[in-house]
Amino acid sequence: MTPLLQINNLKASVEDMAILKGVDLTVNAGEVHAIMGPNGSGKSTLAAVLAGREDYEVEDGTVLYRGEDLLELEVDERAREGVFLAFQYPVELPGVSMMNFLKQAVNSIREHRGQEPLNAAGLLKLTREKAALVNLDPSLKKRSVNEGFSGGEKKRNEIFQLAMLEPTLAILDETDSGLDIDALRTVADGVNSLRSPDRGFVVITHYQRLLDYIVPDFVHVMVDGRIVKSGGKELALDLEEKGYDWIREENGAVPA
Amino acid sequence: MNTDTQYLHDVADSDYEHGWVTEIEADTIPKGLNEGIIRLISSKKDEPEWLLAWRLRAFRHWQSLAAETDKYPRWAHLDYPDIDYQDISYYSAPSSKPKYESLDEVDPELLRTFERLGIPLEEQKRLTGVAVDAVIDSVSVGTTFKEELARQGIIFCSFSEAVEHHPELVKKYMGSVVPYTDNFYAALNSAVFSDGSFCYIPKGVRCPMELSTYFRINEAGTGQFERTLIVADEGSYVSYLEGCTAPQRDENQLHAAVVEIIAHKDAEVKYSTIQNWYPGNAEGKGGVFNFVTKRGICDGDRSKISWTQLETGSSITWKYPSVILKGNDSIGEFYSVAFTKGRQQADTGTKMIHIGNNTSSTIISKGISAGRSNNSYRGLVKVNKGAKNARNFSQCDSMLLGDRCGAHTFPYLEINNPTAQVEHEATTSKVGEDQIFYCNQRGISEQDAIKLIVSGFCQEILAMLPMEFAVEARKLLAIELEGSVG
Numbered sequence: 078m079t080p081l082l083q084i085n086n087l088k089a090s091v092e093d094m095a096i097l098k099g100v101d102l103t104v105n106a107g108e109v110h111a112i113m114g115p116n117g118s119g120k121s122t123l124a125a126v127l128a129g130r131e132d133y134e135v136e137d138g139t140v141l142y143r144g145e146d147l148l149e150l151e152v153d154e155r156a157r158e159g160v161f162l163a164f165q166y167p168v169e170l171p172g173v174s175m176m177n178f179l180k181q182a183v184n185s186i187r188e189h190r191g192q193e194p195l196n197a198a199g200l201l202k203l204t205r206e207k208a209a210l211v212n213l214d215p216s217l218k219k220r221s222v223n224e225g226f227s228g229g230e231k232k233r234n235e236i237f238q239l240a241m242l243e244p245t246l247a248i249l250d251e252t253d254s255g256l257d258i259d260a261l262r263t264v265a266d267g268v269n270s271l272r273s274p275d276r277g278f279v280v281i282t283h284y285q286r287l288l289d290y291i292v293p294d295f296v297h298v299m300v301d302g303r304i305v306k307s308g309g310k311e312l313a314l315d316l317e318e319k320g321y322d323w324i325r326e327e328n329g330a331v332p333a
Numbered sequence: 334m335n336t337d338t339q340y341l342h343d344v345a346d347s348d349y350e351h352g353w354v355t356e357i358e359a360d361t362i363p364k365g366l367n368e369g370i371i372r373l374i375s376s377k378k379d380e381p382e383w384l385l386a387w388r389l390r391a392f393r394h395w396q397s398l399a400a401e402t403d404k405y406p407r408w409a410h411l412d413y414p415d416i417d418y419q420d421i422s423y424y425s426a427p428s429s430k431p432k433y434e435s436l437d438e439v440d441p442e443l444l445r446t447f448e449r450l451g452i453p454l455e456e457q458k459r460l461t462g463v464a465v466d467a468v469i470d471s472v473s474v475g476t477t478f479k480e481e482l483a484r485q486g487i488i489f490c491s492f493s494e495a496v497e498h499h500p501e502l503v504k505k506y507m508g509s510v511v512p513y514t515d516n517f518y519a520a521l522n523s524a525v526f527s528d529g530s531f532c533y534i535p536k537g538v539r540c541p542m543e544l545s546t547y548f549r550i551n552e553a554g555t556g557q558f559e560r561t562l563i564v565a566d567e568g569s570y571v572s573y574l575e576g577c578t579a580p581q582r583d584e585n586q587l588h589a590a591v592v593e594i595i596a597h598k599d600a601e602v603k604y605s606t607i608q609n610w611y612p613g614n615a616e617g618k619g620g621v622f623n624f625v626t627k628r629g630i631c632d633g634d635r636s637k638i639s640w641t642q643l644e645t646g647s648s649i650t651w652k653y654p655s656v657i658l659k660g661n662d663s664i665g666e667f668y669s670v671a672f673t674k675g676r677q678q679a680d681t682g683t684k685m686i687h688i689g690n691n692t693s694s695t696i697i698s699k700g701i702s703a704g705r706s707n708n709s710y711r712g713l714v715k716v717n718k719g720a721k722n723a724r725n726f727s728q729c730d731s732m733l734l735g736d737r738c739g740a741h742t743f744p745y746l747e748i749n750n751p752t753a754q755v756e757h758e759a760t761t762s763k764v765g766e767d768q769i770f771y772c773n774q775r776g777i778s779e780q781d782a783i784k785l786i787v788s789g790f791c792q793e794i795l796a797m798l799p800m801e802f803a804v805e806a807r808k809l810l811a812i813e814l815e816g817s818v819g
Contacts, residue, residue: 172789182775
């Protein structure tokens, strides 16, 4: 079977500074992969490169998404093909109503999939259903995108959009950062309800805590732009206990 | 000229939807401007002697200004060639100008014009609650709902009709807010104005529908010199809409309108505009020069005048809808979205003149510049010496699309009373790459993302427009944004 995502020797830089130095990763449909690692190891860069952010220059390597070259596609094309990024810092769009934003997003993706656009009533119904997954206050939908949202609301809004757009590959970039334990649980519950045999997740996190709630199939440790260790969910617990230094040492890197 | 081919070219070049010329036999006078022309205009309109005399006084004043080129208003941040005022025909009226009893009698070509413009002159108006006094070129050809409004004592008619039937009101108020000596273009308008709209709301009457006028320049080479006069008597309310589109043209068209509003004690006037005159081709050729003087006076205590405008058209826009806050506790508002692209230049803003006590004014201006356009906000807040407790809040936000356009802010403050509270905020931003990336990541294309972000930027202003108008405004803005970025 063709993997959902196959990254080979991916090297990327930003402003001539090498960040990713040869990443290899394979994600199959139905799997949840956690990527952990210390700050500055390149986790968020990986997410940005997969989503197609312009500031990042891919120097080498390949990324196949369902067997096709992902890097060839524009950002919006990737999204329409089913690649979703839950932002670490969701962007505010002043004056743009959530409903208007969702309508355009949902319908551009539906159109790409050859589906009829949702009308206002259909959209409202879907919105209600999906907002319930992450306990998103219905009044948020009337507000401008992320404007005046609390940190927790912004993160829940990301998962809500994930639910609305039903991607094939969902990348969660530090979705747990800045969340208290209740919010974390809500977000995790939302993500868990969206796990499915057709969908793969890449969950980027600095802390093991999130993985208590979103239990991954695989855990990868990223250090200095490479995935240096992979294992099952127990690896996350080891990291929690021992920190990242032992992995650095194992890999002959200088401890931070 | 092969109009068909030209039309296709023009459409392809500029996305301008309303660029075509209607072939209606028109009654146009020769080019040029002198006393004889003023007399000819006046006689064509069967005007009373007092109005001719007023026109002539205005003309002589204009002549004195025109004689000294240093008195041409050149302070705006605008660059345009000198206008040859002798090379313009100052009057054009559809030739078959009877006083219609019903629309059936109206030249069908004219009705088709309105249809193409999407102006529902038929029964739909009753349903939408909009009475339309449609102005093609210079003379009103269809006024609707007059009887219905008349039952409440509301007068809504063309300026000419008002001169004929309500001369005492016209005499009393015309020139009372914008005297012909006010500025160069106001003087010109006062001398040669062709027609326009008149509206009077009697004491205590709340006008039950939005009153609206559509302007359209039609005859090639004729300027448009409209005059609008709105009088809201004590305790009355009216919401007035003005929207305009113009057909395409090769030579520059001069447009110098005057709008005067008088709000008596406890009266409120809400004036909304969508301005979509032809902006010129990609090189900036052929667009409308729009020099407009719009001003209202809050004459009575607790009166209120509110201007809301969406400016997307014209190659040159020179326009400062203003409020004189004379009554105590009176309120003036100015809400504006100005969008420029291509080679368009806009210099627009407002003047808030605080004279009474406890007066307040709010200015929110949103300028969006794309292409090689220049977009300036120019606003004056003046608090007179005797005006106690005046308050003003001004916010001027500019957004740049691309790096070849310009946004400028020229705020003027003249505060002569220490009890005044004046706040001014200004921001300039580029549409954020982060914002576009975020939208793209949700499957929204770059063009749609920009539309979304820009309309979000303008949202608080567009929301001020009456609902039907707001829908039109959003559509217009979306159309204008297409092809202006990419």
